[in-house]
Amino acid sequence: MTSQIEEIKDRLDIAQVISEYIKLKKVGANYRALCPFHSEKNPSFYVSPSRQIWHCFGCGKGGDVFKFVMMMEGTEFKEALEILAKKAGVEIRREPIQTRTEKQRILDICELATKFFEKQLGETKTGKKAKEYLLSRKISQESIEKWRLGYAPNTWRGLSDFLVSKGYKRTEIVKAGLAVESEDKEKSTPYDRFRGRIMFPIFNLQGQVIGFGGRTTEDIKTITGKELSSTQHPESKYINTPNTLVYSKSRILYGVHEAKTEVRKKDNCILVEGYTDVILSSQEGTKNIVSTSGITLTPYQLKVLSRYTKNFILGFDMDIAGEAATQKGIDIAQFQGFNIKIVSLPEGKDPADVISENPGRWQKLIETSQEIVNFYFQKALKGFNKKTLEGKKEISKLLLPFIARIQNKIEQAHWIKELAKELNVKEEAIWEEVKKTAKEQKVGTEIPETPEIEEREKPKTRQRLLEERLLMLFLKFPEEIRKSKEILKFSFEEGEKLFQSLRGGEKLPKDLSEFISLLELQYEFEREKGEINPEQEIQFCINSLQKFSKDEKIRKIINELKIAEAAGDKNKISKLLKKISQL
Numbered sequence: 001m002t003s004q005i006e007e008i009k010d011r012l013d014i015a016q017v018i019s020e021y022i023k024l025k026k027v028g029a030n031y032r033a034l035c036p037f038h039s040e041k042n043p044s045f046y047v048s049p050s051r052q053i054w055h056c057f058g059c060g061k062g063g064d065v066f067k068f069v070m071m072m073e074g075t076e077f078k079e080a081l082e083i084l085a086k087k088a089g090v091e092i093r094r095e096p097i098q099t100r101t102e103k104q105r106i107l108d109i110c111e112l113a114t115k116f117f118e119k120q121l122g123e124t125k126t127g128k129k130a131k132e133y134l135l136s137r138k139i140s141q142e143s144i145e146k147w148r149l150g151y152a153p154n155t156w157r158g159l160s161d162f163l164v165s166k167g168y169k170r171t172e173i174v175k176a177g178l179a180v181e182s183e184d185k186e187k188s189t190p191y192d193r194f195r196g197r198i199m200f201p202i203f204n205l206q207g208q209v210i211g212f213g214g215r216t217t218e219d220i221k222t223i224t225g226k227e228l229s230s231t232q233h234p235e236s237k238y239i240n241t242p243n244t245l246v247y248s249k250s251r252i253l254y255g256v257h258e259a260k261t262e263v264r265k266k267d268n269c270i271l272v273e274g275y276t277d278v279i280l281s282s283q284e285g286t287k288n289i290v291s292t293s294g295i296t297l298t299p300y301q302l303k304v305l306s307r308y309t310k311n312f313i314l315g316f317d318m319d320i321a322g323e324a325a326t327q328k329g330i331d332i333a334q335f336q337g338f339n340i341k342i343v344s345l346p347e348g349k350d351p352a353d354v355i356s357e358n359p360g361r362w363q364k365l366i367e368t369s370q371e372i373v374n375f376y377f378q379k380a381l382k383g384f385n386k387k388t389l390e391g392k393k394e395i396s397k398l399l400l401p402f403i404a405r406i407q408n409k410i411e412q413a414h415w416i417k418e419l420a421k422e423l424n425v426k427e428e429a430i431w432e433e434v435k436k437t438a439k440e441q442k443v444g445t446e447i448p449e450t451p452e453i454e455e456r457e458k459p460k461t462r463q464r465l466l467e468e469r470l471l472m473l474f475l476k477f478p479e480e481i482r483k484s485k486e487i488l489k490f491s492f493e494e495g496e497k498l499f500q501s502l503r504g505g506e507k508l509p510k511d512l513s514e515f516i517s518l519l520e521l522q523y524e525f526e527r528e529k530g531e532i533n534p535e536q537e538i539q540f541c542i543n544s545l546q547k548f549s550k551d552e553k554i555r556k557i558i559n560e561l562k563i564a565e566a567a568g569d570k571n572k573i574s575k576l577l578k579k580i581s582q583l
């Protein structure tokens with residue numbers, strides 16, 4: 001195992017891997033970024049390719065490439081190993097299916113099901129009809145393969161029986177969301193959830209299938225010439241995998257595995273509702289696009305997006321009143337400082353319609369998308385009469401929340417001025433109202449941390465930070481260590497060991513190499529911020545540490561003093577008081 005891990009590390013460039021998740025900027029020998037694990041304005045997240053480590057000097061998280069992938073993907077080590085082995089082209093020994101974890105088995109089931117559906121799309125009679133339908137919607141053969149579209153046959157247990165023949169249990173197929181328990185569990189075996197539907201596999205960030213969207217349409221009914229079975233309600237035009245161990249609807253951004261590189265490159269992401277919107281847009285060359293799967297923008301989705309960009313373009317129909325839930329997502333995004341633009345879609349059309357009619361037009365619509373505030377400005381002014389008092393009130397009621405959420409003060413000032421001009425009122429009055437609105441809005445819009453990264457590393461004590469800083473300086477300026485006559489004792493083993501070997505001018509212990517790398521990186525990080533005066537800084541650290549240990553001693557004596565006082569031990573009290581005054 002260790003040799004495999006080392007081999008993977010050797011083959012991969014840590015900066016390359018991390019840059020697939022977040023935007024890195026080169027600074028000297030390192031790379032720098034805004035930390036994806038805590039929110040910050042100035043980048044303190046560093047990647048050192050030569051040392052093959054990363055570290056955030058803001059929140060203290062750090063480690064190697066495996067740790068990064070685990071934290072970013074919210075996975076166990078085993079899964080991170082698989083992801084990175086794949087990237088590195090290293091074969092890892094697969095375990096027999098009985099011993100794989102439940103999560104892995106669900107992923108296996110999803111993969112097998114995808115293959116099953118793909119095969120059906122090309123080969124069976126109704127599957128071929130479904131494919132004709134896709135092609136008629138201008139989805140190319142290439143896209144069908146790339147997005148692994150498939151067809152679920154209109155049978156009760158076609159998929160389930162296939163999966164059982166591959167060694168999976170029916171209960172597991174239910175857990176993967178692909179089968180449904182019969183009402184009478186005792187009597188009847190679970191049946192396939194997706195029947196007679198075009199299947200859209202849903203992928204995670206690495207492109208593994210984790211769930212499905214199944215779609216049936218009026219059009220397909222006429223193509224297959226067959227009525228839907230009576231258990232399928234007319235409203236279930238789309239159905240999705242329910243939440244499973246690997247799939248959660250509120251977390252999905254369909255297409256993000258394909259879009260992420262392009263999103264980072266363009267520093268912009270287009271958000272649409274439907275799967276076909278993504279497929280067609282990507283097919284026509286606009287690849288920085290993901291789908292929210294027809295639901296609202298959730299805080300989690302925003303969190304994922306913010307790893308790649310702070311700019312997005314909404315490609316769905318936005319009414320001024322909007323759906324309350326969608327509005328909530330936009331509110332949070334605006335608060336988080338996302339720049340939001342809106343595409344003006346022709347009435348009643350979705351992006352897929354526009355693209356299949358005229359791909360060039362889609363491109364144009366994206367290019368001419370409007371800033372969200374501008375968009376709402378025009379809508380509000382169109383909707384109400386700004387000449388009447390009533391109209392003025394309505395317009396400001398609509399626009400003030402948007403303006404209040406603008407994080408950039410200059411931009412905000414601009415829109416306040418505009419609104420004052422349009423309504424023919426004093427700017428000050430609008431400023432007043434914006435302030436009021438901003439206060440009301442402040443509540444409940446924080447983006448929650450993703451559960452995977454919620455557990456925080458224990459923050460280092462101030463003493464520990466000072467000690468590490470001192471060691472960093474001694475490491476970089478070994479001549480200072482000889483000049484210094486202070487007696488120093490470090491509170492942690494690694495620190496004491498490093499100090500001793502530095503003072504003795506010895507070769508640095510090998511088992512400290514990780515710790516030393518980190519100190520070196522910390523030095524580079526600090527140099528980035530400005531000149532370091534070693535002598536002065538070392539003195540500062542030593543003084544602070546000495547004061548710290550003195551305070552610590554006094555604190556202890558005071559505790560003893562309390563006990564002595566409670567016991568009425570006069571002798572002891574006077575001794576302790578003397579000690580304190582000495583200190």
Ligand SMILES: [Zn+2]
Nearest residue numbers: 035038056059
């Ligand atoms: Zn951080």
